[in-house]
Amino acid sequence: MSGDPSTTSAGDASVDRGRRTKLRLNASMIIGAVLILLIVALALVSFVWTPYDPSAVDPAARLQPSSPEHPFGTDKFGRDTLTWIMYGARITLMVGIVAVGIAVLIGTPIGIIAAVFAQYPWGAWLSAVIMRANDILLAFPALLLAIVFAAVYQPGTGPAMVAVGIAAIPGFARVARSGTMQVLGSEYVRAAKASNRNAPAIAVVHVLPNIAGMVIVQASVAFAISVLAEAGLSFLGLGTQAPVPSWGRMLQESQQFLSTQPLLALWPGLFIALAVLGFNLLGDGLRDRFDPKMEARGNG
Amino acid sequence: MAENLLEVRNLTITPAGAEASVLHDVSLSLAPGERVGLIGESGSGKSLTAQSVMGLLPSELRAQGTVSLQGFAGNILEAKERALAKMRSDLVSMVFQEPMSALNPLMRIGDQIAEVLRIHGEVARGDIPGRVLDLLASVRMPDPNSARYAYPHQMSGGQRQRVMLAIALANSPRLLICDEPTTALDVTVQKHMLDLISERVAAVQAGLLFITHDLAVVAGVCDRVIVMYAGRIVETGSVAQIFTDPQHEYTRGLLASSDLEATDAHGKLFTLKTALSYAGPIGKAGPNDETGAGEEVAAEDEDEQSSADGPADVREPAPASAGEASIGDGSAPLIDVSGVSKHFRSRGLLLRRRSPVRALDDISFRVASGQRLGIVGESGSGKSTLLNLLSGLDRPTSGHVRVGDIRVESASSSALRSLREDLQIVFQDPFASLDPRMRVEDIVSEPLIARGIARVERLARVEEMLLAVDLDTKAMRRYPHQFSGGQRQRISIARALVTRPQILVADEPVSALDVSVRSQVLNLLTDLVDDYALTLLFVSHDLGVVKHLCSDVIVMKDGHIVESGSTEDIYAHPREEYTRSLIAATPSLAGALASAT
Numbered sequence: 001m002s003g004d005p006s007t008t009s010a011g012d013a014s015v016d017r018g019r020r021t022k023l024r025l026n027a028s029m030i031i032g033a034v035l036i037l038l039i040v041a042l043a044l045v046s047f048v049w050t051p052y053d054p055s056a057v058d059p060a061a062r063l064q065p066s067s068p069e070h071p072f073g074t075d076k077f078g079r080d081t082l083t084w085i086m087y088g089a090r091i092t093l094m095v096g097i098v099a100v101g102i103a104v105l106i107g108t109p110i111g112i113i114a115a116v117f118a119q120y121p122w123g124a125w126l127s128a129v130i131m132r133a134n135d136i137l138l139a140f141p142a143l144l145l146a147i148v149f150a151a152v153y154q155p156g157t158g159p160a161m162v163a164v165g166i167a168a169i170p171g172f173a174r175v176a177r178s179g180t181m182q183v184l185g186s187e188y189v190r191a192a193k194a195s196n197r198n199a200p201a202i203a204v205v206h207v208l209p210n211i212a213g214m215v216i217v218q219a220s221v222a223f224a225i226s227v228l229a230e231a232g233l234s235f236l237g238l239g240t241q242a243p244v245p246s247w248g249r250m251l252q253e254s255q256q257f258l259s260t261q262p263l264l265a266l267w268p269g270l271f272i273a274l275a276v277l278g279f280n281l282l283g284d285g286l287r288d289r290f291d292p293k294m295e296a297r298g299n300g
Numbered sequence: 301m302a303e304n305l306l307e308v309r310n311l312t313i314t315p316a317g318a319e320a321s322v323l324h325d326v327s328l329s330l331a332p333g334e335r336v337g338l339i340g341e342s343g344s345g346k347s348l349t350a351q352s353v354m355g356l357l358p359s360e361l362r363a364q365g366t367v368s369l370q371g372f373a374g375n376i377l378e379a380k381e382r383a384l385a386k387m388r389s390d391l392v393s394m395v396f397q398e399p400m401s402a403l404n405p406l407m408r409i410g411d412q413i414a415e416v417l418r419i420h421g422e423v424a425r426g427d428i429p430g431r432v433l434d435l436l437a438s439v440r441m442p443d444p445n446s447a448r449y450a451y452p453h454q455m456s457g458g459q460r461q462r463v464m465l466a467i468a469l470a471n472s473p474r475l476l477i478c479d480e481p482t483t484a485l486d487v488t489v490q491k492h493m494l495d496l497i498s499e500r501v502a503a504v505q506a507g508l509l510f511i512t513h514d515l516a517v518v519a520g521v522c523d524r525v526i527v528m529y530a531g532r533i534v535e536t537g538s539v540a541q542i543f544t545d546p547q548h549e550y551t552r553g554l555l556a557s558s559d560l561e562a563t564d565a566h567g568k569l570f571t572l573k574t575a576l577s578y579a580g581p582i583g584k585a586g587p588n589d590e591t592g593a594g595e596e597v598a599a600e601d602e603d604e605q606s607s608a609d610g611p612a613d614v615r616e617p618a619p620a621s622a623g624e625a626s627i628g629d630g631s632a633p634l635i636d637v638s639g640v641s642k643h644f645r646s647r648g649l650l651l652r653r654r655s656p657v658r659a660l661d662d663i664s665f666r667v668a669s670g671q672r673l674g675i676v677g678e679s680g681s682g683k684s685t686l687l688n689l690l691s692g693l694d695r696p697t698s699g700h701v702r703v704g705d706i707r708v709e710s711a712s713s714s715a716l717r718s719l720r721e722d723l724q725i726v727f728q729d730p731f732a733s734l735d736p737r738m739r740v741e742d743i744v745s746e747p748l749i750a751r752g753i754a755r756v757e758r759l760a761r762v763e764e765m766l767l768a769v770d771l772d773t774k775a776m777r778r779y780p781h782q783f784s785g786g787q788r789q790r791i792s793i794a795r796a797l798v799t800r801p802q803i804l805v806a807d808e809p810v811s812a813l814d815v816s817v818r819s820q821v822l823n824l825l826t827d828l829v830d831d832y833a834l835t836l837l838f839v840s841h842d843l844g845v846v847k848h849l850c851s852d853v854i855v856m857k858d859g860h861i862v863e864s865g866s867t868e869d870i871y872a873h874p875r876e877e878y879t880r881s882l883i884a885a886t887p888s889l890a891g892a893l894a895s896a897t
Contacts, residue, residue, distance in 0.1 A: 186732060187727050187728075187729060187732040187733040188732065188733050188734055188735040190693070190727070190733075191725065191727055191733050191734075191746075191792075191795065192735075192746060193693065194691055194693065194720055194724065194725045195720070195724070195746050195747035195750055195795065195799075196717050196720045196721065196747065196750035196751070197746060197749070197750045198750075201749075201750070205735075205738070205742075205746075206735050206738075209735075209737035209738070210735065210736070210737050212737075
């Protein structure tokens with residue numbers, strides 16, 4: 001780098017400013033990441049160790065409050081709530097990953113393709129058709145879709161995940177489309193066209209990396225929504241079925257004991273809230289981080 | 301702060317949490333009514349200085365020192381936001397660089413001006429509309445009455461900047477700060493704008509702090525110049541002093557590199573570096589002959605260059621009135637454009653114009669192989685449309701475009717592909733034309749990938765090309781944001797040349813760059829055009845740059861070719877009024893100095 005004198009001063013200033021903002025951003029990002037890590041850790045630990053067997057029934061010790069033996073208490077069959085919370089984290093994470101996975105893998109390409117088509121005179125109508133179909137999908141609430149799925153197949157984790165995932169597709173398609181249109185209008189894409197890159201290459205090489213930030217932000221928000229949706233579906237009996245532990249169903253079962261043992265509702269509710277909060281905070285932090293204004297931030 | 305209008309004492313600005321300050325111990329003062337130019341390249345801290353005077357510093361910066369303003373009690377750096385809000389516009393106002401983003405796109409012009417008057421409450425409510433009209437008239441807005449109801453997007457850049465000036469001067473401030481007010485404007489508009497700023501500032505008897513990186517601009521407007529470099533003031537003096545006898549070597553370098561008519565022994569423009577080594581051995585006598593004797597050398601040099609340019613450089617007298625222009629007439633010109641028009645259908649809802657916009661109207665010219673053609677015109681003259689047609693990114697409404705043996709207007713997509721292998725473009729904005737998420741090696745090798753060249757050879761060629769544009773091979777693994785504007789533009793040039801095209805199209809490649817960097821890029825471009833035997837199409841609104849680089853020139857206005865011919869002819873004997881006004885408007889150091897002293 002045979003440097004211009006301007007590099008040093010201007011570069012330093014922007015790097016310093018970038019570092020500052022990064023520190024500030026980390027507050028929400030770190031809290032979010034810690035919460036999510038906590039839940040991931042719970043789920044992972046449950047594979048090797050739990051305080052009790054999840055199906056170990058102990059009628060003598062039913063509806064206990066917190067105690068050294070049962071830190072989170074026990075439910076109506078005397079099963080350990082902490083054990084159930086740990087097992088429930090698995091379902092929560094799995095639902096989130098599968099649902100968001102479905103939405104990202106289908107929604108993002110739809111959005112990119114729609115935006116790329118819109119450039120060509122022959123593709124404008126195709127693009128419009130894709131996006132209107134997308135809008136129709138958007139008009140179906142996730143819950144309705146899940147009820148339909150539960151009615152057609154039997155209620156269970158699988159159909160619930162797929163329903164939540166499909167309902168999240170339009171969001172990704174919209175985000176990907178607007179991001180792609182922005183990138184396609186940029187001068188570096190013009191330069192790529194002038195260098196003879198074809199549309200698929202531009203989509204993969206230029207568009208994808210540049211909209212990745214937006215898609216990740218959308219994913220973290222969608223993750224929170226799917227966690228909530230799964231809990232809601234299980235609460236209604238349309239999601240995870242007994243006897244598999246799920247936070248939403250724990251919440252539902254705790255209803256009858258709300259006056260005698262309110263702690264039973266507290267724990268699953270708290271963890272659902274923590275998971276949603278974690279993903280939302282992470283999403284906020286990521287959104288700030290991927291803000292185009294922060295783009296000039298250096299690697300160091 | 302007794303009699304000075306503005307007094308800045310020991311201003312040091314440090315980003316919070318960082319050790320190194322970005323502004324070191326800056327002190328300056330402005331007498332009432334004085335006009336001071338603040339000069340320096342991007343990153344030198346001139347905008348930060350201005351922002352601290354306005355009390356607009358970003359909160360993550362810590363400022364020490366005192367900034368006092370006549371009529372404002374206390375230190376601006378420590379003042380409360382309420383006091384600052386009162387001070388702004390009443391005592392000090394600012395005109396920003398980018399007139400589009402400084403105006404609210406959803407508010408009518410008249411309302412935006414009225415807003416400033418209303419908030420400060422110096423003008424009675426009933427008088428505001430009349431005052432708005434006066435202000436618009438005072439900044440020479442054509443048809444001020446209807447301009448009140450226009451939205452920013454309906455105005456040109458120059459008009460928007462006029463509105464900014466009207467807003468800034470609405471409450472007759474005692475100090476006006478202009479932060480690069482003309483950088484985004486065309487030369488002819490720039491001249492009007494500069495004249496207008498001088499005139500209005502004189503009319504309201506305000507002080508002026510004029511920030512720019514262009515020495516030629518400052519000479520006409522200011523009495524005194526302050527030169528900043530890397531967060532320090534390196535030199536202060538009257539315009540004549542700074543221009544004829546610069547003391548600091550940075551000033552000297554800046555002066556040398558902004559002079560497009562002076563070249564060094566190798567026929568190169570001076571850069572900061574060569575200016576230093578140039579002035580070094582000669583010592584004190586050096587600076588004086590840069591502007592004086594340098595010019596003659598330049599003239600000779602240009603003769604040599606153009607005669608060495610190509611055998612097919614016959615200067616036909618071009619018919620001036622007709623749209624027909626033929627430049628160079630080798631047996632088979634490389635580029636042949638004949639009778640080309642391009643119309644766009646306007647979709648203006650407010651204007652209800654149904655007639656199509658004629659971006660290009662019956663354009664004809666030829667370019668011989670190896671020729672260097674400059675295309676000059678203001679924004680909106682159709683230059684960019686013409687480039688899009690030539691590179692096959694767009695098709696003409698009528699007429700023929702031939703590049704090599706490809707007829708662009710009817711070319712199949714595979715023919716367009718091979719056209720693009722021969723014709724490469726360097727874009728205007730080095731910050732927008734490089735994908736921020738790609739490494740430099742991937743950016744430069746893109747055209748090679750499109751050609752299907754194997755990875756090993758690709759890397760070798762990228763490396764070779766980066767060396768050719770004076771970049772380190774270490775640059776390959778970095779991302780664009782780690783480079784300065786000039787370096788980015790070199791990456792852009794490397795990408796364009798890596799496939800060894802025959803034709804290089806440069807679309808205002810230096811207009812977004814600092815003066816000091818500009819000459820480096822221009823020198824590089826000159827070298828590469830020679831080394832690779834390129835045919836160069838150089839689009840610019842800056843005649844000075846074109847004069848240095850090109851053998852022939854086309855002057856465009858409103859989609860027509862106004863005049864064409866060899867660069868020297870056009871310069872020496874411009875036939876058309878428009879060309880004459882363009883030449884007159886181009887700021888040159890010599891001219892600026894003549895008017896200043």
